[in-house]
Amino acid sequence: MTNDSSRRIVEALQEWIKSAPAGAKLPSTRSLVSRHGASPVTVQKALRALASQGLIESRPGVGTFVRAARIARPADFGWQTAALGAPRNRLSSSPAAMRPASTDAIALNGGYPDRELLPERLIRSALGRAGRHDTALSRSPASGLPELRSWFASELAAVTPAGVAPASAADVIVLPGSQSGLSSIFRALVTDGRPLLIESPSYWGAILAAAQADVRLVPVPTGPAGPDPEEVARAFEETGARAFYVQPNYANPTGSQWTRDTSQQILEVARTYGAFLIEDDWAHDFGITTDPAPVAAHDDSGHVVYIRSLTKSASPALRVAAIIARGPARERIMADRAASSMYVSGVLQTAALDIVTQPGWQTHLRGLRHQLRSRRDLLADSLEKHAPLATLTALPSGGLNLWIRLPDATDLPSFIQRCETNNVLVAGGNEWFPAEPTGPHIRLNYSGPNPGAYPEAARVIGHILGESAIRE
Template sequence: MKNDSSGASLAEALRVEIRALRPGARLPSSRALMERHRVSPVTVTRAIGQLAAEGLVVTRPGSGAFVAERPRPRADPPDFGWQAVALGDRTVDASTVRELVSPVPDGMIRLSGGYLHASLQPSRALATAMGRAARRPDAWEAPPPAGLAGLRTWFARATGPDLTPDDVTVTGGGQQSLATVLRALLPPGSPLLVESPTYPGVLALARMIGLQPVPVPVDTDGLRPDLLAEAFGVTGARAVYCQPTLHNPTGAVMPSQRRERVLAVARAAGAFVVEDDYARHFVAEPVPPPLVTADTEGRVVHIASLTKVTAPSVRIAGVIARGPVAERIRSAQLVTDFFPARPLQEAVLELVGAPGWTRHLAAVRTALTARRDALLTAVARELGAAPRRPSGGLHAWVPLPAGTDDRAVAEAAARAGVRVSAGRPYFPAEADGPYARLSWGAAASEAEIAEGVRRLAGVLP
C-alpha cells in the first residue's frame, strides 16, 4: 500500500480498536503495529499523529500512545438563541461559491467549478518547488509587504511591457484580491457596477462587505459601453467590475475598440475599472491585451491570479495598480491579511520561472481545447443547443428551453450524477432567461464530459 492510503487505513483500524478500549488503555507498540498491518514506521507515526490531532489518543514519550479521556456528553444541547439577536438581519450567502469549490461525491461527474482537474495540474513541479522553498534559510521569515521582488517582476512582465514591479502587489489569490480591492476603493453602501450576468463570487463578496451590485448587461462582445455610461449617470458609481477576456459565464472576449470605449466611459465618470483577468492563460486564440496596458491614468486595477492555471491551493495573485490607489490597496492588504505565506510565494516564483512552465501552459491549452470541443459537440447532440463557442476558457453558457427552472434542473442533474451550475445566481438582478453554465476543465476526460451532458439531457423537460 502507498503511504497515504495505508496511513488512512491504519488510522481507521485503530479508531475501531479504540472504541472498544477504556480511557488510559495503552495501544500496541509501534513495532507491533508495523508487524500486524505490514506498514512502515513513517505510516505508524502518521496514523498516531492523526488520531492525536482528533483527540482520540495521547502520546507519552518513551511510554507509547494511550486512549484519551472521552468528553462527557452534555445533558442539554447548547442554547445559541442569543446569537440571532446579536447578529441581526445581515447574512452572508455563500451557497453558490460553496457549490463551485466543494468536491463532488464518488460517481458524480463534475461539469461545474473553475479549477483544473487533478490530471491537468502541475502537481509534481509544485511539490518540487515547494520542497525547495521550504528548505531555504529564510523560508519562514516575513516577505516584503508587497510580495517577493522576483514575483512582482514576473507579474509585471507577464501583463504588459510598460508595467513595473512597483505597480504589483502579491496577494492571496483572486478572491482575496477582489475583497482587498473593493474594500480599498469603495465604502460600505456604495454602488458597484457589474456585468450581467457575472461571476457569482463577486456578487456574494460585494453584498457581504455592504456594496450594492448594479447590473450592466453584456452582449456577444462583453460589457455594453452605452449602458455602462447610463449606469454611471444614474447611480453615481465610482467603480465597475468586469472580465474583458473570456467573460465568466458567457465566454465573451471584448474587442479592442470596445475596450477603448469602456475606458473612455470610466474616464468620463471619474471611475475605476476593476479588471479580473482570471482566464488569460486559457486563451486558445489571439485576444487583445489587458485593459491595464492601455491605461495611462491609473484608472484600471488589474487582478491576475495563478490559481486556476495551477491548483486550487496555490492562492497567489498579482494586483496591478498605479497612483495613490496602489498604496491604499497595499495598506488594505497589510491591515487585513498581512501577506501571502513566503514559502508559497517562493514556490510559485520557482514554478513560473522554470522551463517547464511554458510546456505546462501549452499542455493545458491543448487539453482544454479538446475538452471544450467535446462538450460543445455533446451539447449539440444531446441538448440540441448551440451555445457560443468560446475562444478558450473553462465554461460554456448554455441556454435552456423557455420556462425551464434552471435551479430545479441543476438539482435534478445532481441526483442523476452530474453537477452543473444553474444560471440564475450569475445575475445580480432578474435573469433574462434560463441557463446552465457547463464547465469542461474539472472533468476527468472527454468521454466523461460526453457522459455528463447525456445525464443532463435526461433530466431536461
C-alpha cells in the same frame, strides 16, 4: 474465528444491557472468558466495541459498568442571534462551483482544473526547493517578494503598446488569492453603500465580495463581445458610480472576450467619468483560440486596477495572486491588505516564482491550450448531439466554461436536482447574476475530471430537458 467470537460476545452483552439498570456492573473478564469460551484478548475487544458505542464505561480498579443513558439536549445558540443582529446581506456559503463531488459523479459544476491539467512535476519540485529557501524562515514584505512583483509587472509590460508607460514592480501587491484582492479593492475604492457597476452575468465570487463590503451592485448587460459602451456610459451617468468590475478576457461564466474596440471605448468611458475599471484577468493562462488582451496594458493613468491569479493555472493549493494599481488607489488597497492579512507566505511566493520562471512553464501552457480545446469541443459537440434544447450562447475562445441557456419553462432547481439524481453535477446560472436572472442558465466546466463522460452527461441533460418539454 476471533472476530466471530468477539461479535457474539458483543451481541450477547447488548441484549443483557437492554434489561440491566444504569450503573449495573458487567461480569468480570474472567467470567466472560469462561462463559463464552473465548480468550481474554477477544473479550477485551468486545468490551472496547461496546465502550465505543457508548453502552458501557470502565472504572479502573473497580470494574466495567452499564453507562447511564444521557438525553441529548439540543444546543441553544439563541443568545448569538441577539449578539450578532440581523445580517446586512444573506450570503450563500456553498456556491455550486465549490460543492464537492463523489468519485463516481460526472462533475461539471466545479471551478478548478483537474489535476491532469496542472504542472504537477513543476509544482512538487518548486515546493521542495521553496522549503529550503530563506523565505521559509522569514517574514515577507507586506507588498510581496520583489522578484515576484517584478514578474507580474513584466507579464503586463510585455503586452503594453509603445507610448504607454508600462507597469513596474512598485505598482504590484501580492495577494493570498484573488478573492481576498477583490474584497480589498471594493472596500478601498468603492466603500460602503456606494454603487459598483458589474457585468451581468458575472463572477459569483465578485458578487459575494461586493455583498460583504456592503457595495451596491448596478448590473450592466453583457454579451459575447462584452457590454455596450453606451450602456456603460449611461450607467455611470445615472448612478454616479466610480468603478466598474469587468472580465474582458474569457469571462466567468460566459467565456466572452471583449473586442479591441469595446476595450478601447470602455476605457475611454472610464476616463471621461473619472472612474476605475477593476479588471479581473483570472483566465489569463487559459486562452484556446485567442490570446488574452488586458485592458490594463493600455492604461498608465491609474484608471485600471488589474488583478491576476496563479491559483487556477498552477495549483489550487498555491493561492498567489497580484493586484497592479497606480497612485493613491494602490496605497488605499495596501492599507486594507495590511488590516486583513499582513503578508503572504514567503514559501508560497517563492514556489510560485520558481514555477512561472521555469522553461517548463511555457511548455505546460502550450500543452494546456490543446487540452482545453479538446475538452471544450467534446462537451460542446456532445450537447449539440444529445441535448438540442440546451443552447450554447457562444463557443468561448478561452476560459474553462460553457454558458448554456435552457428553455424558458425550465424549473431550474428541479432540473439541477434531477441531474444530480442521475449523477451529473451542474451549476445553476442564478448565482452569476447580480440581480434577477434573464432566464434559466447553467454553467458547465470542461476542465474537470473524466472528460470521457461528457457524452453521457449530455445525454442525461438532453433526456431531462426532453421529458420536461413533453410535460409542458
